[in-house]
Amino acid sequence: MKPGKAEIPCDERELLGRAFNLAGRSLGEIAGEAGYATPVDLKHAKGWVGELLEHVLGATAGSRPVPDFENLGIELKTVPLNARQQPQESTFVSTVPMASIIGLSWLESTVKAKLDRVLWIPVEAAHVLQVADRRVGAPVLWSPSREDAAILQEDWEEHIEMIALGRLEELDARMGTYLQVRPKAFSREDLTATFDAEGVPSASLPRGFYLRTLFTRRILGAAG
DNA sequence: TGTTGATCATGC
DNA sequence: GCATGATCAACA
Numbered sequence: 001m002k003p004g005k006a007e008i009p010c011d012e013r014e015l016l017g018r019a020f021n022l023a024g025r026s027l028g029e030i031a032g033e034a035g036y037a038t039p040v041d042l043k044h045a046k047g048w049v050g051e052l053l054e055h056v057l058g059a060t061a062g063s064r065p066v067p068d069f070e071n072l073g074i075e076l077k078t079v080p081l082n083a084r085q086q087p088q089e090s091t092f093v094s095t096v097p098m099a100s101i102i103g104l105s106w107l108e109s110t111v112k113a114k115l116d117r118v119l120w121i122p123v124e125a126a127h128v129l130q131v132a133d134r135r136v137g138a139p140v141l142w143s144p145s146r147e148d149a150a151i152l153q154e155d156w157e158e159h160i161e162m163i164a165l166g167r168l169e170e171l172d173a174r175m176g177t178y179l180q181v182r183p184k185a186f187s188r189e190d191l192t193a194t195f196d197a198e199g200v201p202s203a204s205l206p207r208g209f210y211l212r213t214l215f216t217r218r219i220l221g222a223a224g
Numbered sequence: 225t226g227t228t229g230a231t232c233a234t235g236c
Numbered sequence: 237g238c239a240t241g242a243t244c245a246a247c248a
Binding site: 042043063088090172185213 | 233236
């Protein structure tokens, strides 16, 4: 990626310590030390903040469908804060497996693997702030409660069933209590392999699982 | 103003 | 194309 990549953290304590060291600092400052150029805006660099913090904290997963800190089983999520210091966007979790869900269970799903343990790092994102001036907040190391885990599983199973049945027209962002499914594509014209209601191989818009903004607000509000 | 649907960058 | 990282922007 870029020069000065951080070492892989050995344990949770070390990772959390590093994350706390970033709290209160600006993105411009952190980027400068890491040898990253700070973009003027994120319109053409939407993943920049997440990539910067992964780099600085020593994440290992790259673009594989596993948690960022594979050895620790921890997923890193940066979450944009509005002017009231609350999450202002939903959080992408993973791509929806449109063509390979036959027999897939919650326990072996990418969504569960990633949400079992998450290091949330809030970052100011109000548009009035220059990207370089936006500050990193205090990290929150989180695992879902039993209740939340059960609801996430229900949501996931509900979505997966719709896809397995080929009922893609009925699959939209209003389904799901905490977890929703939305487009995840480069354009409206993108296609990925799937099956229609008759089980015939077909093609449709690629989609992803996202956590609703209200859910992450609750997580960060309760913990920090 | 909050949500839903659309879109941007990068690596393999 | 599919995985990662997300935010943008239109509309109710």
